[in-house]
Amino acid sequence: MAMRNRAPGIVPGRLSDDDLAVNFGDLHPAYAAHEASVAADRCYFCHDAPCVTACPTGIDIPLFIREIQTGVPEAAARTIFDQNILGGMCARVCPTETLCEEACVRQAAEGKPVEIGRLQRYATDTLMRTGTHPFTRAAPTGKTVAVVGAGPAGLACAHRLALLGHDVVIHEARAKPGGLNEFGIAAYKSTDGFAAAEVDWLLKIGGIRIEPGQALGQGLTLDGLVAGFDAVFLSVGLAGVNALRAEGAAKAGVVPAVDFIAGLRQAQDLSTLPIGRDVVVIGGGMTAVDAAVQSRLLGAETVTMAYRRDQAAMGASQFEQDLAASKGVRLMFNVTPVSVHGNGSVAEVELAYTETRDGALVETGETVRLPADQVFVAIGQTLGDLPGGLDLDGGKIAVTGAGRTSVPGVWAGGDCASGGEDLTVTAVAEGRDAAMDIHSMLSA
């Protein structure tokens, strides 16, 4: 690192352009062909493979790896896309260490799983590089489905419906489609505009129209959609964020981590993106890690992740924790913010130590103050305002079966719907399965 701007406060250009380019390069660089073949050779082609069971979209992993082994990565990609049309993004962002790769028998045997995620990327990249789309639409059915939200669930649902011959209109609140693939997720997991390119590629199926700038409550009503379409799929994500409940939390410099990440993902020039010298991230999930690591990569001198429970309870996987630590993020456990100090802007965060007593998390009475000119809050997201009539379950839209809501003709999936982890791959599975359910309903 040639240069590091240690100016106090929240300033841009802490690192040189070269350092930024290195820092935000691909976290897992793509395999070269020979690397892929060596990695593929490690797969045992298990019977009823545990990796498939562990994959929320149920990709036939041994089959696609065998297709890579035998020199037909495009066939491997089709195997992947049959189950997961966003297999390219999932190859980049899936926490494989807690899904397929954790289940890999070579993890049990040697502590070193087959690198399924990188192999999936090799296959999907190979096919997507050709610019072709591997699926052809069925004959038009004359049915039209409204999808609300162009994130992973909405896109997966729309693609499957279009494939089956239905016409789809996706209503998207933002100017660009992609949802968290475009606006969330650490930049080093989706480089070179991959999220946008993937959406363009997915839309080649035809029959999908995206209407930007439209959201429920902003020009759209659920009743209107139900009346105007043959079915409705809600994939609106979690628009709200849990606010920091600490004294002084309203001070300047305290912002939701998702906003910081979205800004970073959309920045044309990272050297213009301001970042604090001392950053504190509140939270222990993937979003917290993404914010913390990217703060370091932008040149923050100290970055601390403060999590209120112990390490075992942390939402971020061990891989993510190790990644954060390797980038110089300090992980603090059993600390909870009680106060944000500073004159107008944040200058320090005061954390209270916690412990678990009789199953309840309590403060011990000790506190510690960390210097902070920027605080990112990543303590969970919420559904936000929704039209009435939909039953909720645990703060999410209640669904049964393949995403059926309490309102007839309305399905929901992705982070906004109950059930499943809040992962891209889970959203894809839910979108796909809802599409199949909608299709069978429309075909009846």
Added chain:
Amino acid sequence: MADLTSDFVGIRSPNPFWLASAPPTDKEYNVRRAFEAGWGGVVWKTLGAEGPPIVNVNGPRYGVVHGADRRVLGLNNIELITDRPLEVNLEEIARVKADYPDRALVVSIMVPCEEAAWKAILPRVAETGADGIELNFGCPHGMSERGMGSAVGQVPEYIEMVTRWCKQHYDKPVIVKLTPNITDIRYPARAAKNGGADAVSLINTVSSITSVNLDTFSPEPSIDGKGSHGGYCGPAVKPIALNMVAEIARDPEMKGLPISGIGGVTTWRDAAEFMALGAGNVQVCTAAMTYGFKVVQEMIAGLSDWMNRNGHGTVSDVVGRAVPNVTDWQYLNLNYVAKAKIDQEACIKCGRCFAVCEDTSHQAIVMGPERVFEVDDAECVACNLCVDVCPVEDCISMVQVAPGEVDPRTGKTVDAAYGNWTMHPNNPLSKAAE
């Protein structure tokens, strides 16, 4: 410490690892490097008759079969015998032998099937001071179309005839190298013995096409769009070679005929297996052509360690040790009953044993909850397929059912007595059926 010194038909070498007659032994430069690397002996690449040298193709000579990670499992070649002038080879042989008196240096020869041709070359080879000759009756490509190589090796009468000429016109050991491209290796081997051969060496390469280019539809290696069968060698041919070595070693007619084992020897373990099946030494080619001459150091160290561990003092202590255990199928003990047993601690739950048993064998493995795989003794015929496909060493083993216990598959008590097919009641020719 184990003594690796080898004495093969009176030819001494510091270890039993010789380089086979092949591209690595075509000239002085290579052979000197081989000896420096530690090879005990070399069989010089086959010499042809005096005259215009042999011509090789000018396109690719080798084809390959790869395993995982491009590991070479088999090579195939269409190279002919040496394409350098006879005089040059003879001068080099003499120089190298003079400089390495402790190493074995045997000269491979292939000349037309006429006594005059052999009579002409043998004295010249003798002049080099080489330790012996090996008759190349094996190469399956090119030379065979001209009536030499495997064209001779496939006709026992020719083998016997040429061997006899060589014994008449040459006074050092004559080793006859055999082709595997025949139906029963014992016939050419017996012919060699009858002709007076001091030893046989085998196998030469197996006729083969390694692959087809699916864009051009040319066999590989491709010469201007065409391919020709070549000679296959390397780890892939080892099982074929082991069987042929054993067939000769256990043939009463050939009792005591020394064998030089060739065919896919890649590690010390391969060498030990060849020797256990009756080979007095081994010859290596593909391993050197894959990894270079240095592999001999692993072979020497490994063989030495194994001999030390098992109390084998000399190479001859090992030679032939497995031969009494090679028998015909009809003499295998049908009263020996085993069952597969899966070590649940070692199992990584890949389920391959289940897949192959369920789909292709006897439905004797049961998949339970939590991917626990267990053997159903009532179905298991002890075929060993599960053992073979299990990726974990020693996870599945074949455990003998003790005599006196009931085999749940047959419902019969396991008999302690030996009983083979010749004695079996289902055998119409059974002697013990009464």
